[in-house]
Amino acid sequence: MNSIITDRFINCHNKLREDGKVRSSRMFAITLDYLPQSLSEILKGRRDVTIELLRKAVEEYSFNPVYLFTGEGTMFLSGEENKSFRMLTVVTDRDNDERIVHVPVPAQAGYAGEQLDPIFFEELPTYTLPDYKYKTGTHRSFDVSGDSMEPTLFEGDKVVCSFLEPSYWETSLKDNYVYVIVTRGDVVVKRTFNHIRTGRCLELHSDNEFYQPFNVPIGDVREIWYVRAKISPFLPAPASLQNLMRTEMQELTKVIQQQSKLIENLYETIEKLANK
Numbered sequence: 001m002n003s004i005i006t007d008r009f010i011n012c013h014n015k016l017r018e019d020g021k022v023r024s025s026r027m028f029a030i031t032l033d034y035l036p037q038s039l040s041e042i043l044k045g046r047r048d049v050t051i052e053l054l055r056k057a058v059e060e061y062s063f064n065p066v067y068l069f070t071g072e073g074t075m076f077l078s079g080e081e082n083k084s085f086r087m088l089t090v091v092t093d094r095d096n097d098e099r100i101v102h103v104p105v106p107a108q109a110g111y112a113g114e115q116l117d118p119i120f121f122e123e124l125p126t127y128t129l130p131d132y133k134y135k136t137g138t139h140r141s142f143d144v145s146g147d148s149m150e151p152t153l154f155e156g157d158k159v160v161c162s163f164l165e166p167s168y169w170e171t172s173l174k175d176n177y178v179y180v181i182v183t184r185g186d187v188v189v190k191r192t193f194n195h196i197r198t199g200r201c202l203e204l205h206s207d208n209e210f211y212q213p214f215n216v217p218i219g220d221v222r223e224i225w226y227v228r229a230k231i232s233p234f235l236p237a238p239a240s241l242q243n244l245m246r247t248e249m250q251e252l253t254k255v256i257q258q259q260s261k262l263i264e265n266l267y268e269t270i271e272k273l274a275n276k
Helices: 004-018 025-031 036-043 051-061 065-070 079-084 105-111 118-122 166-172 238-275
Strands: 100-103 139-143 158-163 177-183 187-195 201-205 214-217 221-231
Touching (some): 004 025, 004 051, 004 065, 100 105, 105 118, 105 139, 139 221, 166 221
Antiparallel strands (some): 139 158, 158 221, 177 221, 201 214
């Protein structure tokens, strides 16, 4: 007996045949790099569709994953939906529990690529955290690079994030919160402002005022991850922090004293000139 997901996959296949977008089931199988005989078994109800075949059908023919897995929405993704969507690969342990995949800086360029081979994820480190909130949903962590998010985040920090479904981007992405935005060519950690409804874009801000805000068209966004926690490689002791603040205060006091002396000298000079 076919699963409901297989039934929906067959519906999409049949719709392609009816609309003349594929000439035959054999051609459909070959374009997906799948054995025509195995596809025939699926269409006859003798086996279920595989996750890998679903992934290829989404990429090649824009099958709508929401329809496949929930029965809601249209059978196929529209042009804009298809641009911003890609299948999310997850990694599980022996008990089928999801693990947190970590994406270090050297892997981030590849991660932002157009299509991700599942083998890519096998080479990334994975781990778990004891907090229950990381036991539900899909989570990922990313290295922070550069100084654009200082003093909130420093280079070498790791941010632990939860996945934000594309269908919730417009309604659930909160202004002034920190997100990891995966575009077609980059992975950035930014404070984000939601302009999807009004301008079809996200406005990204750095906490370091040296960097200017910029907009990213929503069509260029591949994934959005809400930053829930950070892991820092080094935490100064309170005494060190106090010493640092005391040193900075002393330097600031010196600067103020120097500025006061300059102003005093300026007044004296002005007074002498006026008396002449």
